[in-house]
Amino acid sequence: MRTIKRDIYRNIIKIIKKHSTIVIARHIGPDPDAIASQIALRDAIRLTYPEKKVYAVGAGVHKFKYLGNLDKPDYNELEDVLLIVLDVPNFKRVDGIEDLKYKHILKIDHHPAEDIIGTVDWTDEDKSSTCEMITDLLLDTKLEMDTRIAENLFIGIVFDSDRFLLQNTSLETFKTVYRLLDYSKIDFAPLYENLYNRSLNEEKFRAYLTNNIEISENGMGFINVKPETLEKFKLEITAVSNQVNNFSFIRELICWMFVTYDAKNEIFKVNIRSRGPVVNEIASRYNGGGHKYASGARVKDYEDIESLRKDLDEACEEYIKEQEK
Ligand code: AMP
Numbered sequence: 416m417r418t419i420k421r422d423i424y425r426n427i428i429k430i431i432k433k434h435s436t437i438v439i440a441r442h443i444g445p446d447p448d449a450i451a452s453q454i455a456l457r458d459a460i461r462l463t464y465p466e467k468k469v470y471a472v473g474a475g476v477h478k479f480k481y482l483g484n485l486d487k488p489d490y491n492e493l494e495d496v497l498l499i500v501l502d503v504p505n506f507k508r509v510d511g512i513e514d515l516k517y518k519h520i521l522k523i524d525h526h527p528a529e530d531i532i533g534t535v536d537w538t539d540e541d542k543s544s545t546c547e548m549i550t551d552l553l554l555d556t557k558l559e560m561d562t563r564i565a566e567n568l569f570i571g572i573v574f575d576s577d578r579f580l581l582q583n584t585s586l587e588t589f590k591t592v593y594r595l596l597d598y599s600k601i602d603f604a605p606l607y608e609n610l611y612n613r614s615l616n617e618e619k620f621r622a623y624l625t626n627n628i629e630i631s632e633n634g635m636g637f638i639n640v641k642p643e644t645l646e647k648f649k650l651e652i653t654a655v656s657n658q659v660n661n662f663s664f665i666r667e668l669i670c671w672m673f674v675t676y677d678a679k680n681e682i683f684k685v686n687i688r689s690r691g692p693v694v695n696e697i698a699s700r701y702n703g704g705g706h707k708y709a710s711g712a713r714v715k716d717y718e719d720i721e722s723l724r725k726d727l728d729e730a731c732e733e734y735i736k737e738q739e740k
Pocket residue numbers: 442508526656659685686687702703704705706709710711712713
């Protein structure tokens with residue numbers, strides 16, 4: 416193990432040991448990597464330090480209930496709190512800590528750094544997932560792991576790397592997964608059921624997206640999914656995000672954005688993926704961000720949607736020109 420990593424692990428254990436109460440948070444609109452990393456780390460700390468009070472907070476998602484339950488502590492009763500922030504780089508996207516008073520932050524994340532700087536900070540953009548980082552942490556320190564924890568970590572890694580298909584998958588990812596499976600001996604194949612089980616309507620919706628996506632001559636794909644379309648397919652708004660990675664290997668697409676209107680929050684939700692230009696810098700101009708090739712944005716006016724679409728299209732055009740040089 417390299418010295419830097421050893422130092423980080425030492426500092427992480429030190430700060431966890433120092434606090435009697437720990438609240439673990441992650442981003443709004445959580446995915447399996449966010450929730451699995453949160454629950455796995457909570458359970459590992461509880462297992463290792465039974466005397467500590469440890470809570471995983473934020474809104475629950477029915478679909479991911481199989482990963483475990485979240486907690487709803489009374490923040491007024493908590494003292495000496497360490498806030499652990501997982502899988503999110505910016506305060507505005509952390510879920511459920513508005514009224515929490517905390518002493519220190521431990522941040523563990525694989526997004527490019529933004530405004531959250533932890534007292535102890537482990538940010539590594541090269542990691543496939545936050546679960547990959549938590550797996551390494553558990554395997555290389557005294558933090559304990561049981562079967563359930565190992566299963567959750569495996570699910571988070573598989574989800575965020577899209578079954579090891581995405582560019583964020585590295586040799587390190589495979590090493591970590593090998594070590595996780597070797598150590599825990601979990602039966603991993605049945606775990607895919609929860610992740611990939613879907614209704615026929617969802618498949619029909621995928622066909623709808625394929626049939627209706629508009630593709631520019633620069634390979635920029637665009638679709639605005641209207642609320643009435645989702646109603647027709649009897650699907651929730653999250654169904655759109657669930658589909659965006661399925662367009663990864665379509666030859667005609669270099670970059671694609673899916674738009675949906677979140678009526679509750681009166682905002683357009685955008686999912687962006689690319690296998691050409693870097694898109695997170697573009698997304699950041701539209702109240703968004705994320706990874707180089709997988710980003711999102713929240714946009715108030717439809718005019719900005721058109722403008723974002725144009726910016727992405729131009730980025731694709733430039734990318735093509737670069738490739739032709
Ligand atoms: P999604 O398309 O929702 O799967 O998100 C892809 C990536 O972009 C994830 O890493 C998200 O955390 C990030 N992301 C999504 N929406 C936003 C946003 N409004 N601001 C910053 N990052 C975002």
